[in-house]
Amino acid sequence: MTYSQLAMTALGVAVLLDLAVLRVRLLRRGAFWTAYGIVFFFQLVTNGWLTGREVVTYDPAAILGTGSIPFVGDGRLAFAPVEDLAFGFAMILLTLDLWVWWGRRGVQREPVADGPWSRRYRPELDASGAGRERPRRAASARR
Amino acid sequence: MTVCGRLGRVLRLAYLAMLVFVLVTTLPLELYLGVRVWRRLRRLALTVLPVTCVFLAWDLYAVAAGHWDFHPEQTTGLVVGALPLEEVLFFLVVPVAAVMTLEAVRVVRGWPVGDEASPR
Numbered sequence: 001m002t003y004s005q006l007a008m009t010a011l012g013v014a015v016l017l018d019l020a021v022l023r024v025r026l027l028r029r030g031a032f033w034t035a036y037g038i039v040f041f042f043q044l045v046t047n048g049w050l051t052g053r054e055v056v057t058y059d060p061a062a063i064l065g066t067g068s069i070p071f072v073g074d075g076r077l078a079f080a081p082v083e084d085l086a087f088g089f090a091m092i093l094l095t096l097d098l099w100v101w102w103g104r105r106g107v108q109r110e111p112v113a114d115g116p117w118s119r120r121y122r123p124e125l126d127a128s129g130a131g132r133e134r135p136r137r138a139a140s141a142r143r
Numbered sequence: 144m145t146v147c148g149r150l151g152r153v154l155r156l157a158y159l160a161m162l163v164f165v166l167v168t169t170l171p172l173e174l175y176l177g178v179r180v181w182r183r184l185r186r187l188a189l190t191v192l193p194v195t196c197v198f199l200a201w202d203l204y205a206v207a208a209g210h211w212d213f214h215p216e217q218t219t220g221l222v223v224g225a226l227p228l229e230e231v232l233f234f235l236v237v238p239v240a241a242v243m244t245l246e247a248v249r250v251v252r253g254w255p256v257g258d259e260a261s262p263r
Binding site for chain 2: 002003006010024025026029030031032034035038039042046049050053054055056057058059062063091092094095096098099100101102103104107108109111112113114117118119121122
């Protein structure tokens with residue numbers, strides 16, 4: 001099989017695992033698509049680095065493109081073959097599915113996020129209640 | 144050429160630098176946002192290692208079939224079997240970064256992902 005065929009197969013398998021086998025169904029969650037959007041951006045940057053500099057090179061017979069390496073076009077986006085997007089999506093979806101799957105089974109659901117920034121976003125994480133007051137104090141200090 | 148650039152060329156760090164970039168840019172999520180992903184090492188290993196195995200198998204097949212190849216002068220030269228060390232590390236570093244991103248979104252937006260103790 002070519003890389004194009006394998007990439008589409010992996011994409012289909014990952015979607016099937018998410019919706020029907022593991023039934024984690026991250027594809028229906030806004031949190032997943034937001035996280036994927038962020039990962040997608042960084043994939044373009046890091047994979048663009050690898051493919052634009054030709055750290056990784058591809059056999060034209062295995063991909064949609066003809067072997068030229070434009071920024072956009074000839075089956076490429078940010079220098080990388082579009083197949084890499086399906087490859088990346090399948091890998092990210094499978095990873096996050098497994099993470100949530102283990103969490104559902106009670107494997108290290110804790111400790112949940114509780115760093116200084118997360119206390120600012122979600123004061124209820126701070127058992128002492130101090131986090132609830134902190135933003136207000138900061139606001140009054142500015143005044 | 145800058146000193147950094149020359150050193151990078153000599154040490155063939157192009158690929159390794161990219162992995163360091165991913166690790167460094169996601170580290171604040173652990174240290175400041177407190178996503179507690181590195182703290183949940185067992186769950187992280189159970190999540191990442193199966194993915195690493197599956198995608199490394201694909202990678203080994205792809206290299207054997209000639210689908211893609213690695214520039215010998217832009218990788219350190221350290222190898223694991225038929226693959227550059229960096230390529231193996233890629234399949235550990237990137238899934239970890241993805242988990243950290245999902246946990247960061249959960250913290251900042253408060254959106255559920257499906258493993259919450261009480262379904263929201």
